[in-house]
Amino acid sequence: MLTAHYDSLLVLISLLVAILASYTALDMAGRINSATARGSMLWLAGGAVAMGIGIWSMHFIGMLSFNLPIPLGYDISITVLSLVIAIVASGFALWRISQAELPLLQLIGSAIFMGIAIAAMHYTGMAAMRMTPGIEYDPWLFALSILIAISASGAALWIAFRLRTNTPNVVRWRAMAAVVMGAAIIGMHYTGMAAANFPIGSVCSAAVEGVGPGWLAIVVIVTTLAVLAIALLTSVLDARLDSQTGKLVRSLALANQELTKQALQDNLTKLPNRTLLEDRLDQMVHKAVREQSRFALMFIDLDGFKAINDSLGHHIGDLLLIDVAKRIRDNIRAQDTAARLGGDEFVMLIEVNEPEDAASVADKLCTTLNQPFDIAQYNLGISASIGIAVYPEDGKTRHDLLVHADAAMYHTKSTGRNGYHFFEASMNINAHNQLQVIQDLRTALERKEFRLHYQPKFSTTDGVVVGAEALLRWQHPIRGIVAPADFISLAEKTGLIVPIGEWVLDEACRQMRKWYDEGYQQWKIAVNLSSVQFSNDNLVEMVKETLARNNLPATSLMLEVTESTAMHNVEASLTILEQLVSLGVEISIDDFGTGYSSLLYLKRLPATELKIDRGFIRDLAHGSDDASIVSAIVALGRSLNLRIVAEGVETEKQQEYLTTLGCDTLQGYFMGHPMASEQFMAAINALKAVQLNLHVPGTLGNSGLQSQH
Template sequence: MLTAYYAAHYDTLLVLISLLVAILASYTALDMAERINATQHKAAALWLAGGAFAMGVGIWSMHFIGMLSFRLPIALGYDLTLTITSLAIAIVASGFALWRISQPTLPVMQLSVSALLMGVAIAAMHYTGMAALRMTPGIEYNPLLFSLSILIAIAASGAALWIAFTLRKNRPHMKRARAMAAVVMGVAIIGMHYTGMAAANFPLGSICTAASEGIPPGWLALVVIIVTLSVLAIALLTSVLDTRLESQTSLLAKSLAVANQELTRQALQDNLTKLPNRTLLEDRLNQILHKAERTHTRFALMFIDLDGFKAINDSLGHHIGDMLLIEVAQRIRGSIRAQDTAARLGGDEFVLLIEVTEPEDAASVADKLCNIINQPFEIDFHTLGVSASVGITIYPDDGHTPHDLLVNADAAMYHTKSTGRNGYHFFEASMNANAHNQLQVIQDLRLALERKEFKLHYQPKFNTPNGIVVGAEALLRWQHPTRGMIAPDDFIALAEKTGLIVPIGEWVLDEACRQMRIWHDEGNQHWKVAVNLSAVQFSNDHLIELVQTTLARNNFPASGLILEVTESTAMHDVEASLTILDKLAGLGIDISIDDFGTGYSSLLYLKRLPATELKIDRGFIRDLAQGSNDSSIVAAIIALGRSLNLHIVAEGVETEEQQAYLRVLGCDAMQGYLMGRPMAPDQFMDAIHTAALASEQAASLVPPNTSGNHATPMQ
């Protein structure tokens, strides 16, 4: 006898919603798999727990919504305990699936066993949910469709595990692949569910005992849909935000790594030439020294200094000088082996470390370097030429420590410079005497101010037309207790190099103003004193304050002071120079451009300088003769000065011919050995009085009708 069954139908909207939930749950599972794989330890466990809950709720909701879409001509309800049990089964199955795919590998055997367990769990979830209807008599299942639904559940679980394991890594285009896989997985899960629903038969006369005692399906459907979509949305949103945060964190970490690399590079690399700097050189030197000690081998350290670089840097500007240093560094880098080290210490000083077998190996490298550097450089439309002075030390013959090797190589380099430049010398013990001598001079310089060993000598300046003294230039001398009188050329460079020129310069300015104040009080108010400013002093931030304080302390008028700045110093940083000179001129001080004609001036900037005086370099005066190139240059400088309303001073006048020619050219003032050597203050006044007396006597002997210019004895 055939059994009659209730005719069932489905709510189309709820079926579509169940499909959407299945796809969304599948995508959530794939996304959770990626998050678990991307995190470590405690965070991975939290993502596993949260993912299991979200995925379990999603799968269970799909089944539950699918069951809610099922319609029978009788009232239906759901037992709360069994409904919650089916949800728990879904969460546990989801947790197992996420744990399985978070493992490093997924062999076929483990995949098969996991698919079987998960498929059975999903089937159990489905049929436990069906049992929550509590039908009387019970539901009759078609054995074929029942078995088919379980097989579909196992196959869908296997496919889902394999897809999730494959797509768990975050690679390009992975979002699109996961979306497509989620659709496939959702359809497979839906297929299992509706196959299981199709296997269920409800005999006529059956009643649902949970309809009166359990949960009514009406409002429950809406609550389940809203809660499920909310849980899945929150899970996905949390994952997306975490992914974005992780991405930003990763980007920040990469940026920090790049920044750290850049900081390390800057700390160990010369910014201009990109060669290793002093810090990295010291490290490389220690490494090669330890290796040489261990293997009983040799290496050479070469100290390289460029000849003629300073003149190019001062005349053409630091921009050209920097470009030249870059080109030199490239030539040095190109002439050594990969295992050798070339470093820049600063300025135009380079150091080379090379492994050698014999000293002759170092000699051949040094000779090659000198030849390469001696070749012309084409820099910004300028053809420039420099040469190299090289000093060489060999380990262990010339030193056993980095300090000894560097100092001795430096001494050998200076020996090369003193013997003609453009070449190389190996270190010899006798060279240390010069190096130690220089160190001793520096130490003595530090004590010279305290011991009051510095003296100022004054060289008179004369008005050209009438020979009247108009002032003096203050010139520094060092009265050393054992070396005697030392000229500035022998210690100024060291003072600038060590920074001692700043306190020495302060003393010179103060002493010059003090002495000229005395001469003013003696009736020579029209005299002015000229004081030289070195480049180091000129760039000192406290220069203006120093000048103001010095003038006030000595009660000396600013109009009686001339500050001399070399042309190259003034043109080094024109805008900064203009600011400083404008402030000095604003105090009422005269500004003199010293050594004019030796630098590389721009007339555009020169006319903007608040200078009152141009001082022609003695190099043009030395060979001055009518018709010579120097006479043309001097005439041009004087004409230029006239056009700019500048006072023109010639220094280094040593012959009457030079004096006469400068008068003809219209020079305003002169100074030089012909008219007066630099003298101590007491000798200076005696010489001035003697010159004035001789001038008066010479004038009284001139016949009344005789005209012409007559030189004084000091002239």
């Protein structure tokens, strides 16, 4: 037999190629597993080519390292056939490990098929030498090489299947597995080579007609390494892209989760908001229908919150709401829901067996919220008005339950606050009446149902009329005259006060222009601004346009702003008031004494008049607390160079006492009732005639004329 020997460098290169091919195969398996259907097919095809070339080149380099004392060469067509076998075997292996499962029987069958295919590639490659006489194989080593091929294939398939997912430390495990797989493939190859025997006198027919081993070895090595490197680099880059995409997907998922949370959660209290409440309420209705059970909806409104919010500012109010939400949350079970609708309104959904269960929860909640709150440096006290609606007795839909609980809550407020009431049918009448009033308000402007009445204001020095306050009346086609107290709060709640307020200002300025032309240039028309109007961004421009439209001097208009409105946000109020004053309009601080003014801020307000609230005038008498308060307000006004107006004067004694205290202007039913413009001027003319004849100050009474002696 011819004595063979091996090129050690090429043997080492073949081992490195086998390990690199094994790692590439493992990495490709991971890419196939994580790719989409179309992408996995592309990775399967590319992987089969790269892995097949890798295995085949390892075999071919091993063949090139084999030397005999005769010239050697390789038949090109047979060599290419061995490459095709390697690619097919690789494609089958990658397809098998890309399946969802790899049972033991399928693993064994696949290992046998792949082992035989690799052995076929090896021995086909050997046949490419076209030896004459033919190669003689040792049967035991030949069988051993096939057994090694099958065992290596089985191990490779099992390892690749286990490492196809990107788990922690997968790169390290794949590298270790690649070394084992590479060594197994090399073992099969050189066992097969050891099985080959070449008789003395053998001739390699391909040495003349085929490809020589010299330069081919370099081409095969470089090409193979390039193919494997490109395949591996592509896989690594794609894996990084997938990783970045995964991070982006996770970031987007977290962002969507946060957006969903914000969309369903109240930002301040972190309780569910109205949207989530409605969903939970629908779920509880469905559950109650399915299980024939009950639950209660509790509508909670805080008593005294507005005064705290207006006097101490939104920051303290927000901190108070956060603490209130915490106390409410601490009083519910895991299966119940507490939500904030907005402002100081909260809702609770609780599962109950009997209505009395809801009563005990409401009673406990009232007690809890009655406890003082320590906010910043303040010790604050509030209470809660609660309305309760029980499913199914008080409503079977989300809308009915909310409306009825709201009606019960308003009933609690109207009967003393700080408590709870269950819904009753009579409460619904009031709720429907409110709804009807709101609907009628929406069309009242279009139907020209609003009227202005004018109440005169008298100077205390000579008793002459110095102007009038415009007071809104609603001439409802069915209800008749509707007092402001019955609709102003609803107009403010719905925002309808803004267009109504614009109409009031325009109508008052139109009437004042008429009086101005009749010679009453010294008069001022007073118009009230609600808190909603005052916070409207378009207020200053609207006033300016109204004055211009009616060609009325700004000095003829006085805007009345309540003390609590002016103090709600002092800095913003100062800006708005200064803009109004810059137009020439005068400012009156209305209902003075009922709010929580700071003298530091009060002296900064560009007002010209303080209007004492009628509540202090009603029980006015010498030596009373109200008298002391009024006296103090007059003194304060004098120190700030403000005119003092007292409203609500209903008796002669009140008139005399307020005049003695030093009030500049008086207004009230004793002096003159609110009247339509025509009646107002008739009464004014009659008063002037009496004053001219009797030379005494006068008042306008119910009949339009009432003289003082």
